Amino acid sequence: MTSAIGAGNALTTWYSLSKTSEDTRVASYIKNNKQVQAATENFQRAAASLKSPDDLFKPQNYKLLNYILTAYGLQSEIGNTGELKQVINSDLTDQNSLANRMNDPRFGQLALALNFKAGGLTNIQNTSIQAGITARYNQSSYEIDLGNQNPAVRQAQYFKNNIGSITDIYSVLGDNTLRSVVSTTGNIPLEVAVQDLGTQAQVFSRQFDVSKAKDAGYVNRFIQRFLANSDMKATNSGASDPTVQLLQGAGSDGSSFDLSLISNINLLV
Numbered sequence: 592m593t594s595a596i597g598a599g600n601a602l603t604t605w606y607s608l609s610k611t612s613e614d615t616r617v618a619s620y621i622k623n624n625k626q627v628q629a630a631t632e633n634f635q636r637a638a639a640s641l642k643s644p645d646d647l648f649k650p651q652n653y654k655l656l657n658y659i660l661t662a663y664g665l666q667s668e669i670g671n672t673g674e675l676k677q678v679i680n681s682d683l684t685d686q687n688s689l690a691n692r693m694n695d696p697r698f699g700q701l702a703l704a705l706n707f708k709a710g711g712l713t714n715i716q717n718t719s720i721q722a723g724i725t726a727r728y729n730q731s732s733y734e735i736d737l738g739n740q741n742p743a744v745r746q747a748q749y750f751k752n753n754i755g756s757i758t759d760i761y762s763v764l765g766d767n768t769l770r771s772v773v774s775t776t777g778n779i780p781l782e783v784a785v786q787d788l789g790t791q792a793q794v795f796s797r798q799f800d801v802s803k804a805k806d807a808g809y810v811n812r813f814i815q816r817f818l819a820n821s822d823m824k825a826t827n828s829g830a831s832d833p834t835v836q837l838l839q840g841a842g843s844d845g846s847s848f849d850l851s852l853i854s855n856i857n858l859l860v
Contacts, residue, residue, distance in 0.1 A: 600818075600822040600825070600826070601741050601743035601744050601747070601818040601821050601822050601825075602815065602818040602819050602822055604741055604744050605744055605747055605814070605815070605818050608744070613748070613752075616733065617729055617730055617733045620729075620732070620733045620736060621729045621732070621733070624732070627728075627729065627732050630654070630658055630728070630732075631658075631725050631728065631729075633654055633655070633658070634654075634655060634658045634659075634721070634724070634725070634728070635721060637652055637654065637655035638655060638715050638716055638721065639716060641712055641715065641716070643711075643712070644679070644680065644705075644707040644711060644712060647659075647679075647715075648672055648675070648676060653669075656669060656675075657669055658724075658728060659701070659705075659715075659724060659728075660675075660701075661728055661731050661732070661735075662724045662725070662727035662728040662731055663697045663698075663700055663701045663704075663727060663731075664697055664731055664749070664768075665697055665698070665701060674689070677689045677690075678690045678693065678698045678701065678702050679701065679702055679705050679707055680707050680708050681702045681708060682708050682709075683699075683702060683703060683706065683708065683709070690702035690703075693765070694761055694762060694764065694765025694766075695762075695765045695766050696756065696757075696762055696765075696766075697766070704720060704723065704724060730752070734748050734749055743817070743818055743821035743822070743825075744818070746768055746771060746772050746817070746821075747772070747814045747817060747818055749768045749769075749772075750768065750769060750772045750810075750813075750814060750817070751810060751811075751814060753766070753768075753769065754769060754804050754810055755804055755805045755810075757769070757801060757804050758801070758804075759801060760792045760795050760796045760799070760801050761788065761792060763795060763799065763801070764788065764791055764792065764795060770795075772814075772817050773795055773798050773799045774795075774798075775817055775820050775821055775824070776798060776799075776813060776816050776817040776820055777795075777797070777798030777799070778820065779794055779795070779798060799813065
């Protein structure tokens with residue numbers, strides 16, 4: 592069951608959704624979604640039935656693993672069993688462990704929540720830990736529902752909820768959604784992705800100031816520009832839309848994207 596978020600473009604939808612608190616919207620969505628409720632019940636039963644951490648990766652526990660990964664926005668990784676095992680079984684006190692070396696912080700958050708290396712099944716079978724995973728699953732399910740209706744709105748919601756925990760531009764580069772939002776907002780050419788990380792960091796830092804990631808006003812203005820750009824690209828009508836003209840295409844300092852940052856690099860086209 593999906594929640595009606597109304598017709599209109601992404602920016603208009605975002606303004607409409609903002610009239611109600613996100614917590615209220617998520618609670619209403621979960622209350623009226625029997626599929627999500629059933630998934631949570633299965634999560635609790637399946638987690639209680641585990642005999643060892645390795646059981647999580649057995650075929651019969653596919654739904655359990657998918658639930659947990661979805662809670663951390665990592666459901667697309669479910670086929671990468673070898674990497675997931677290394678992440679989830681990482682020694683979090685070792686800075687060289689895979690969980691601590693991943694650019695995407697969600698892997699570290701997943702490993703910390705389960706903490707198989709230190710506590711075995713203690714965390715995954717703890718009701719308070721389960722409640723935390725369920726809260727994240729509910730949030731993620733709600734965002735997926737938004738995406739089914741308007742992908743840009745889902746990305747905007749994810750950006751708003753997660754950008755505040757980012758401490759450097761490399762974490763933005765390592766998160767597909769955060770990267771996409773900054774790229775779309777700043778009209779960053781796709782070809783930048785083939786350059787070395789240092790060059791990419793320069794380009795993305797020009798568009799988003801990580802030092803302002805906890806500044807709600809800065810983040811909200813950035814999201815509005817992202818949605819305006821998304822609408823322009825979706826409809827090709829930005830040239831006649833004054834809202835899009837005002838919001839799209841500026842850098843983090845208010846300027847437009849400056850290709851001079853990569854003008855001396857031979858891009859693949």
